Amino acid sequence: MTTRIVELRRGILKKNDELAAGLRSSYAAAGVLVLNLVSSPGTGKTAFLELTLRELRARGAKVAALVGDLETDNDARRLAASGAPVRQINTHGICHLDAEMIGRHIDGWEGVTLAALDYLFIENVGNLVCPSSYDLGEGIRVALLSVTEGEDKPLKYPTLFNSADAAVITKIDIAEPCSFDRDLALRNINEIRPGIRIFETSAKTGAGMEPWLDYLAEERTRRET
């Protein structure tokens, strides 16, 4: 039975990769930079993304977000407070988003076209395992880790950190009460993914947002030229 599962899983991932390749082409044609945000539940993806959307809008960028959760549209409502168009995807028990879900929700998205956007953010289902295997055609995969979580998460979940293009440490405002060992966390991230860009941020105080927003702008420019 295990062999049949492995084969079926391989087939599903292959189909997902094909769909993701199609998405990647349409993102490129539309000139939109797509980011896939992955972390444990509770890392603070939504708060970080809401601030990112606000700040990018303040800089004049055109942004939108898709957000995945098993149930509820809590996160879509929180993100919509930024003023950006947001669409909730409920996976009803599935522990990750996949390329088919993304394609379907972009297609039927009232008032939003890819060509009119500078950035599209995808907030994945809170999970450190399942989303790692599913390409969504994104340009940048971001692994987030909060100071509350334990510095050895990159070692315990190497697949995610190894497939990420950038790492964001969140909630640095409570690093001290959490006895967060910054050096150890940075060392562990670098052990799994040497040289990865790392941002240290707080959505509560706004700390560390400037380098992150500059990075997004640079990546957009770099891909256009």
Added chain:
Amino acid sequence: MTTRIVELRRGILKKNDELAAGLRSSYAAAGVLVLNLVSSPGTGKTAFLELTLRELRARGAKVAALVGDLETDNDARRLAASGAPVRQINTHGICHLDAEMIGRHIDGWEGVTLAALDYLFIENVGNLVCPSSYDLGEGIRVALLSVTEGEDKPLKYPTLFNSADAAVITKIDIAEPCSFDRDLALRNINEIRPGIRIFETSAKTGAGMEPWLDYLAEERTRRET
């Protein structure tokens, strides 16, 4: 393909349920209370469990622990500091423990027999989705939630909280810097699982451990009579 996956998944879960029923019988015959601890990565399961093992040993109880992670034996080493026998299970990419893994690791566990134990703790892989469907034959399933994670986790991950026998809120020492809304968290847990026993704890300060340890002792006594 989806239909075949659903059928195979059903078969796997059915097989797991059969193995779990067998485990449940052997736990009962041995007179050991088995607990399955489930939460998001970073909730503080290991710190909470280490303190629980220490305190139970100080009370004269015989305890042991199995701990699941995708990779590394970091958690087994941390738990072993309590003085209790601990065995690491590495799942290598699988996002939950299953009954087969538990049975196999109990069987070959040098120096540990179920009949000599009062409590066996199983620390599941950090994940709010996958472990919910896999019965490990446990007497008590514990869902943990830290004050850093967002009060709406029970609503977003109803399957876990709905299948839990007890809920433990962790890290209450940093509730204030995390702006934790206690009333909202309690309300959300109760909405998904009305009347569930809830413990509010800090492994750092030891707060809230007494009611938790008393609960464990009561549950053991209740099951023996």
